[in-house]
Amino acid sequence: MRIFRMLRAGLAVAVCLGALIAAVRLVVADDNPASVRRQLAFLRSELESGAAHDAQAMFPEGYFFLYALYGLTEVDLGLGRPPGERAGELTAARWALAALDSADGRAPFDAGLTPSYGVFYRGWTNWLRGGIVALDPSGPEAARFERDSAELAAAFDAAPTPFLAAYPGQAWPVDSTVAIASLRLYDKLFPPHADPAPGGRATPAPRYRATVDRWLAGAKERLDPATGLLPHRADVATGAPIEVARGSSQSMIQRFLVDVDPAFAAQQYRVFRERFRPWGPAIREFPTGVAGAGDVDSGPLVLGVSLSATAVTMGAARVQGDGRLADALTGLADVAGVPIDTPHARRYAFGVLPVGDAFVAWSKSARPWVSAPPAGPPPDLAWWWCLPILTVLLGIAIFSIFLSGLRAR
Structure with a gap:
């Protein structure tokens, strides 16, 4: 007894x-880089064991996202270090990019699209490649970054819509937002220079400013009429909204839009925060007043809340300067996700869904790559x-x- x-x-x-x-x-929000690095150690082990192929069997971009988010998180951590101390993050990010720039990485995408393999594949890989160039401007990625940026810009300039196809006959505005952010990153990394000679010409405009400005004007003309936000899906021929704004794509859009146009991003973020928060910091998949079911984009919904959108909004709030919401979402993830720590690794939900760990790590390490960190909106989450x-x-x-x-x- x-x-x-x-x-x-x-x-x-x-x-x-x-x-x-x-x-x-x-x-107590734990977004310490050391904690994120332990997550990356777990993810690296899982990737080397074939987790990306397992994720691909679950949803169409599973392989791609697992490697892309791993690489982008390494870039985020590297940008937080002095230039001479980035070797580890640079090597890891290049390893992830090589996996994307492979037959397996391109397998779900159509080579016949414009740009080839579609704007999803080309936009995300260009963003990661640009991040690697930001870590090492003299590295071999710079030439490819220049070529791919030029091809993306040409595709946007020639299209009658701001929202290019990711798959044949299908366009999601979030994918074009990522691609446009990569062009803004190019202009930051390779700014034009004025003629130093006396009486020389004035400094020319950044190479892709006209493309970005044209895209912004077109996107603002095609907002979802129900919310005033960028729509979840758009007509591939005209860019007209064909599906209401949704949390799974809005959380991504808010993460990247701040690096495209900070003023427009601030306005869009306030609307997003107002329309997609049912209680506390959790994020709905559909705006208040709109009912809907979960699908491959959102995953399963819990009382209308999207777990993926909630995790990604953690990073969006951080880059938007909304510290209170970012900290609340970090704390919520660290309770609901039941993280397990060892001296060298950290995994959420017992490590059964590595792509979830990848989204959390990417969100915890979030930082703007192009724009200065914004002051952020007034907090609207009660203490x-x-x-x-x-x-x-x-x-x-x-x-x-x-x-x-x-x-x-």
């Missing part, structure tokens, strides 16, 4: 300790949003102690 009492007491202590750890994680969850955790701890004592008696 004594050993059973000891086991019950030990279980009660474990439950109380777990509740305490969860409470601390909820209110007490976490009190109901803390109350539940306290109740669990008290109940475990009570139950243990009751059984002992």
Whole structure:
């Protein structure tokens, strides 16, 4: 009997300790680079074991996203280091880019599109390649970044719509937003120079300013009429909205739009925050007042909340300067995701879905690559949003102690 009492007491202590750890994680945001690096260590191990091919069997861009987000997170961490200390992140990001620039990376995409393989593939790879150039301007990626940026710009300039096709006959505005952000990154990394001679000409405009300005004007003419945001899907021929704005794509758009046009991004972000938050910091898949079911883009919904959109908004809030929401989402992820730490790795949800870990790592490391960090909108999340969850955790701890004592008696 004594050993059973000891086991019950030990279980009660474990439950109380777990509740305490969860409470601390909820209110103390852990976006430390060291924590993100432990996540990347887990992801690298999973990628080397074939996790990207497993993810591809789950959704159409599974392979691509797992490698892309791994590489982009390495770039984010590298940009936070002095130039002479980026070798590790640079090597890892190049490894990820090589996986994307392969037959497996291109397999889901159509070579006959304009640009070849579609704007999703070309936009994300150009963004990652540009990030590598930002880490190492003298590296071999610069020439390819220049060629691919020119091809993307030519495709946008020739199209009657700002939203290019990602797959035959299908266009998602979020994909074009990523591609346009990569052109803005090019203009930052390779700015034009004025003629230094006396009486020389004035500094010319950035190479892709006209393309970006034309894209912005066209995108603003094709906003979703129900929300005033960029639509989830658009007609591939005209760019007209054909599906209401949704959280799974809006969370991505808000992450990249700040590097395209900070003023437009700030306006769009305020609307997004207002229309897609049902309670606390969680993000809906559909705007308030619109019903819908989960699909391959959003994943399963929980009371209308999209777990993927919530995770990606963590990074969007961070680059938009919305620190309170970013910290709240980080805490929520560190409780709901039940992260398991070892001295060298961290995994969420017991590591059963590595692409989820990749989205969390990318969101925790988020930083603008082109624009200066914005001041951000006024906070609209009450400080007490976490009190109901803390109350539940306290109740669990008290109940475990009570139950243990009751059984002992």
